[in-house]
Amino acid sequence: MSVFSLALNELRGTILRPAPLFLSIFIPFMLALVVFSIGVSLKEDIPIIEVAIVDEDQTFETKALVKQLSNEEDIQEVLQLTTVDEAEARTMFASGDTPAIIHIPADFTSSLRAGENTPLRVITNQHTPLQANMVELLLSSGSQYISASQSAVNTVYDLYLKDIPVNQRKERLQQTIITYTLFALNRNKAFDTEMVPSGTNSGWAIHLCVSVSITMLFICGLILQWLQASFLSTAMKHRLRAFHVTELQLYIAKSFKWLVVCSVCSLIASYSTFFFDVNSDVSIQQSLLFIMVGIFIASFLSCMEGVVQQPHIRSCMLLVIGFVAMGAGGVWIPSIYLPSYVETVWNPFAASYLLMENVLMNEPLSTQVIAPLIIVSLLLWMFGLLGAVRRERQQSYVPFFTSSKMEN
Template sequence: MKSVLKKWKTLILLFAIPLILMGGMAFIAAKAFTDRERLEPFQAAIVDQDRTFQTEYVIKQLTDSEEITAIVKPVITDEKRARTLLKENKIAGMVILPKDFSQTILSGENVPLTVTGNEKKPLQAYLFRQVMESAADYTSAAQSGINTVYDVMSEAGLSPEDRKTEYKRDLLNFSLHALGRNEVFEMTEENSLFLQNVFHYYGVSIFVLLLMVWAYQILLFMRGQLTPGIRTRLLLYRMDGWKIHLAEWAAAVVFLLPLLAGGLYAFKEADIWGGEEIAKTAGGMILLLALFTALFASLSALLRSDRLFQVVSALLISAGSVMGGHFIPAFYLPSWLEAWQAWILNTHVLDAAFSIIAGEQADLGRLSALLIALLVLMCAGAAISQKREGA
């Protein structure tokens, strides 16, 4: 507390500068993901290699549908031209209707459609794939209904001519119901935290990253206050090294609690958090804060060099901010990074923070176990370092 009173201006700068910088970066990033820009219609190619009445009818229904064209602008072309457009990043994806596609449907054979997405437009490619999967699901449902009716007619002993006539009628009726499903089924809208409000996403995301940066800064500040003279006196009073680091960790958590409370109050005022289950929400966020402070406290115990401690901490913060989804949502990151995201602490902490703020069930048991493991690592590292210094 003496150090805080003596260097309060330094502490204000340490906490204010990251807040200003990250707030500005979050504002810029949020502008890049506004609702209008994310939902702006994009082009996708449809390649009809069958060229039958049935495929032309299906394509016409797709191109005439207001619900679909509000998102996807179909481009009817051949495969060579479609691949060229995909390579030139002019379309979000392409789908190929293969030869004999209509005949295979009539015979009950399942032939998959080839849907190719544009990796440079991950969100649009994902939406296009969902549209195609939806169409395939409803087509499969229609096909199952037609086959069921046909089997019933066969068991009833209807003549081949009557079965053929009824089959064609059912094919048309079931297909029209599938294509006109918005008139048959009730449409509901489910929004995730990010899709519902991009500013909510960045509000939570940047605050979690700020907790991580503040945890590092307060541990770095405490590390500078514990001079060799003070450490020697503590050791003379039989204050073991692991107790010193454990006390630093606990003091850092307590010191950052007012900032955590301020963040929750800001969430409530900005309608990001409704204020429900205050104790549960506060407890979950305190756990996340304790986890970040334990991370840097363990590094402080393991690394005696100040420069090495700062370098390693900076690398962890940089990797966490990029791959953890703080500025660029994990949805937009390249697929090859998915394997690494599981090893980034920020990925799990950010997911837990979203669940806590949204009032959903968060996997806090695993994070609690990780917190205990970090504290054990911190105490072990401090004990080893003290033994080496004594030797």
């Protein structure tokens, strides 16, 4: 029996036995639906964090700054800034009504006019670490805006105000300059909504799309190989032996099956990007690159088929290796949140993530990402091929390796 006939039989068996294929698609889809539902419910249940502001300066500039930050749409979604006195702020902090206090010192405006950097003091509550960290994250983004305003004031002070005698520095002039730098900078916006302040360089929508695509492809292949392994019994292997079907031929036939199945699933994932509202047009280049990721997953599955013979052990190894590699490759959690040493290790899942991310963002593709992924896919397939050959030599049943000795 030829390898081509075996490959067609593998594909026909996959189609004629639709239960494993259906379950391999249905189970990941249900898992993704459950995770999405949990995420939506958690997003709806997140309360707005109330932050107390103690303004001891009480000048026009500080009031304008507080009003500017309070009216910022990005801050209003998660924070409510309330101006209170010191005693009331301490009471709210002690009772747990606020996770943080922003303290504006009395000399903030005067130091700002003199070109000095006076930091705002932020007190966070350790009993509410999640809310406190959220406040610190948003204020760190807001501090960039304040630092830019401070730099503008320093420039005006060094180039203009510094040379004017003290008695000629009109209060109105200084107030106008500071007000202009606070409000006109970035067109009265403290945050640039076109840039991602934290998390991932591509935006959360594209990250979610790529993460779901890679995870679904891998889990579909994992479940399908586990379910189909039960159909190939020992009796069936003996029947294949009777027709002189070697382990090498079986490995090539199964590799072809994984190649076709993963390529079709990758093509479906490419067109499924419409549901994430990240791409309005699916190009041929996008489909080919998604198929390239599917080929890598197919080579990974084929490699484990050739190296590990026991189905349950193979499934466990696929599960552990795949999930660890995806976690370390930034597929689920953006690499910005991972330890720095993780980025120094090359990861094929990280390359797959970067490949999908670039094509969805319409960015130029680098051969430094594509070439290693192709090479690793070939190496994985060849490693599985060597495993099949080694297993065939150990069994020494088919005349594939013994015919030359018998002829001598």
